[in-house]
Amino acid sequence: MFFQHLLNGITIGGGYALIALGYTLVYGVLKLINFAHGEIYMIGAYLGFILISLVPALPPAVQANTMLVILAVLLLAALLCALYGYYLEKICYRSLRGAPKLTPLISALGASLFLQNFVMITMGARDRVFPPVITNTAYTVGPVTFTFLQVVIISSSIILMAGLSWFINQTRLGTAIRAVSTDPYMASLLGINVDAIISVTFMAGSFLAACAGVLIGIYYGSINFTLGYLGGIKAFTAAVLGGIGNCTGAMLGGFLLGVIEALGGGYFSTEYKDVYAFFILIAVLVFRPAGLLGKKGGERA
Amino acid sequence: MKKVLAVLVAGLMAVACTKQGGGGDxxxxxxxxxxxxxxxxxxxxxxxxxxxxxxxxxxxxxxxxxxxxxxxxxxxxxxxxxxxxxxxxxxxxxxxxxxxxxxxxxxxxxxxxxxxxxxxxxxxxxxxxxxxxxxxxxxxxxxRDDQQGKVAADYVSGTLKLKKVAVLHDKTTYGQGLADEFKKALGSTVQVVAYEGLTTGEKDYSPVVTKIKSLAPELVFFGGVYSEGGLLAKQFRAVGVTVPFMGGDGIMSDEFIKIAGPASEGAFATFGPDTKxxxxxxxxxxxxxxxxxxxxxxxxxxxxxxxxxxxxxxxxxxxxxxxxxxxxxxxxxxxxxxxQFDAKGDVKVSPYVVWKVEGGSYRQVK
Amino acid sequence: MPENGLLRGPLFSYLGLILIFLPFLRERVWLVLPIMLGGRLLHWGADRISASLALQTWREKAVRRAGRNAFAISLALFAVAALIPFFSSGYVTDILTSVVLYSILATALNITVGLSGILVLGFIGFYAVGAYTTALLTAKFALCGFWLALPLSGAAALACGVVLGAPALRLKGDYLAIVTLGFGEIVRIFANNLDSFTGGPNGILGIPRPAIMGWQLASPVAFYLFVLTCLGVTLLIVTRIIGSRYGRAWIAVRENEMAAAAIGIDVFRKHLLSFALSAFFGGIAGSLFAVKQGFISPDSFTFFESVLVLCMVVLGGIGNPAGAVAGAFLLVAVPEMLRDFQLYRMLVFGGVMVAFMVFRPNGIMGSLTFALEVDDSRDEREGLP
Missing domain, CATH: 3.40.50.2300 (Response regulator)
Known part of the structure; x- marks a missing residue:
């Protein structure tokens, strides 16, 4: 039972971690909580759904290669979703950079309402069901039952996170992001185009959120327009748990949150699942005020 | 001060306009x-x-x-x-x-x-x-849910003759109300091995699914609507729980079958008689x-x-x-x-029958 | 900050003009007019009120004059608000009652968010504590009447504020924000699950309306006038506090924590005080909400509600008491106005929220700002070109 709960928690935690990275990336460069990020994740899931629905139109030879098709859908949806992130920043945040601290929060919430209702109107209020693209075989090893899709989710979230680490730490663009995150003013003096870097950060976050959206859509099979609300809150919690602004922290926070929920729901009552998560979060913050991996002293509000 | 007065007057006028007409014909x-x-x-x-x-x-x-x-x-x-x-x-x-x-x-x-x-x-x-x-x-x-819960419970204990069931609900007035009525109507002949609430809007029910799997019930009853019901049925099947799934009018929808996919096969729902x-x-x-x-x-x-x-x-x-x-x-x-209505405003004849998913669509069984 | 000189000033009039030409709003001119006129008036009044609250000594004389004006303006606005139900329908009264309740809530939140600069994301938790306290005391267990339950609700919320604030207020900014978010969610989840106590998802029904000296406040108009009075009292207390040394200390802490600490202000205690006070008024608003609805259930205390109240504060103008009221009016009345958009209602509402912030980042009424803060934001702007 314990290992089964652990595995369940890691699966869902992978999704949380991917979304949490988006919060953390944006927070890193702008010191701002992007409250519309949950909706970006939802849009990503819908983009995946739209693309997957196009698959039957492809030649059968291409369709036969299921993994390739899924990979293509994932990539395309994520790239398209990155555009949403780009425009979100451009419309809702860019003109508000010097404004009072809470102003962008409101425009983010406005955008989030807009996107949610936009999807409801265009895609309908009913749940959308992903076509069964993969036969989801279940395997049993000792006391643990796991499915093929669980393996796909866990491995792809790990690959994506590794990719992000490489991007942030090894590439020129990543270095620029870190520079802007440390000191935007200095970065601009060194010739870094801060606006462009902020756009890139939003796009990277949206890319990952869309990946999470598509994977979760395929895994659970149904999506609806209210998906972003719970996903957003959970991932935000995960990001803070790990120490917001810190990428490793977001990953750790995501997995941890998933495991706490699975164990709490499994061994105690499901009804109080979210309460356990928040209690642990509060406990962690009381002892480590900047999250598990956050800088000492925390960020100034 | 003039300005204030002007605005006051305008405000009152605006307010006076609020009395809308009776609507004419x-x-x-x-x-x-x-x-x-x-x-x-x-x-x-x-x-x-x-x-x-x-x-x-x-x-x-x-x-x-x-x-x-x-x-x-x-x-x-x-x-x-x-x-x-x-x-x-x-x-x-x-x-x-x-x-x-x-x-x-x-x-x-x-x-x-x-x-x-x-x-x-x-x-x-x-x-x-x-x-x-x-x-x-x-x-x-x-x-009413008490009629519906009774019909469902009678079917479980009388027709299916089951002894151990798990009861889940979605923590809404409707879902929990129905689950409670079902549980009440089961009486003492059937053992309820689990009774738990879920969060609406979630996608992942693996903690409760894993837990219930280990309790090995002979049927899972769910008070709630199809969005969560479909996901639950699917997640039970994915980990190898093949006992029947049962719900009320909330899962009586083609959406339920679509979301649960093949896992919906054999699921029961209580609802009014066939109208289609x-x-x-x-x-x-x-x-x-x-x-x-x-x-x-x-x-x-x-x-x-x-x-x-x-x-x-x-x-x-x-x-x-x-x-x-x-x-x-x-x-x-x-x-x-x-x-026809009774004195309370309820329909006189309780309309509930049991439906079952067979071959990808609901069929009335009783 | 963008230079929207063209748009910023007469935005209300533009908005009104656009709305008025939409066919389905034509018969609802009554809602558009107050916005057009009210916007102008609010602007003007806000300047006066903000001016009256400014604390620089060299402006004291001018301030005192404006302060007298502000009081007169507020009084006039209250008089209009009190008269409206006598000229309109039950529906309008119902909406206005909601506006007033949210105004109290937003005014309460404004103490922490606006004056102390603490971001609170789970404020609805205090509202819920107040509402449930009243419901339990007057309906479920019928232990006492409303008049005792009202202060007890405030006290219960205040106690929660202190218990939560004592450890949490040592955290900074966004970490504190999520702890409050967690608090709000925990309150709601407990309310939803402690069935035998709170009624679970069914909530508590049959909360009686209060009576004043044997006179039942059953009619919507009487109840509206009652909550309006409550709002008046709340506003009076809050503005008095802002003007007091506590208020100045809060603002000093908000502007520069380190400097405030250096001149001997106990930052933590000041934060805790504002947090507790804010929670108290939140509880009072919750109690009023419970008797207004006659029933409560956890559905009314979601995270979205917290966000809505926060929006009211920010949209109205952070730290500005008049702004909180304007924000509440906007966020309750506008969606009502948009009812005829049907499916597109929330879509348009979201768009309007973005537009508002982009074109008027300081809120409708303008923030309660000081020279110091203006310099501060300029620094920030240079920091982020």
């Missing part, structure tokens, strides 16, 4: 339900059902030479919004209201309609409390399909509720008291078959 009926928000699909089914009824009446020339118009009251499944929407409908001068859908909205809103003395006919609120408030303005064309195949509902089904596509399961209830209201209005005229008396005394036969 239109009869207004209200449709209150979750037209937007999480349950918008149910709300739109309801709205379309009422629209169809109103169009048919208007095509016949309306009532007493007056055309009928629909006033929408969106409650977004939120009880607070439901009260606001109810106040708005009353203010707009509707003669009666079809709705609300969710029990948690119908119950608080019913007080508003009762105060205004206008009839409320719910097409889908099954929580017993609604008609237990002794309001003479409340009616419903659907059944019934000859009485053929006219409704044909016209609905032509206009709005495939009817939702509650569309026909909304349609008949509207017809009951309009038929009574034609008979009784616009006097509020007489209208209420006419509805209570009605002997209606429509798409749902015969409908």
């Amino acid at each position: 239109l009869i207004k009926i209200g449709v209150a339900g979750p037209l937007t928000g999480e349950n918008a699909a149910f709300g739109q089914d309801q709205l379309n059902g009422v629209r169809l009824a109103v169009e048919e009446w208007n095509a016949k020339g309306g009532i007493g030479g007056k055309k009928i118009a629909i006033v929408e009251g969106d409650d977004q499944r939120d009880p607070k919004q439901a009260v606001t929407a109810a106040n708005k409908l009353v203010n707009d001068g509707v003669i009666g209201v079809i709705g609300h859908f969710n029990s948690n909205c119908s119950i608080p809103a019913s007080a508003v309609y009762n105060k205004a003395g206008i009839p409320q006919i719910s097409h889908g609120s099954t929580n017993p409390k609604l008609t237990e408030q002794n309001f003479d303005t409340v009616f419903r064309v659907c059944g 195949g019934a000859p009485a509902a053929k006219g409704f089904n044909d016209s609905y399909r032509k206009k709005y596509g495939e009817p939702g399961v509650y569309s026909v209830y909304a349609y008949d509720a509207a017809n009951i209201l309009l038929q009574s209005l034609q008979k009784a005229g616009s006097d509020k008291k007489k209208l209420l008396e006419a509805i209570r005394a009605i002997d209606y036969s429509g798409a749902l078959g015969k409908v």
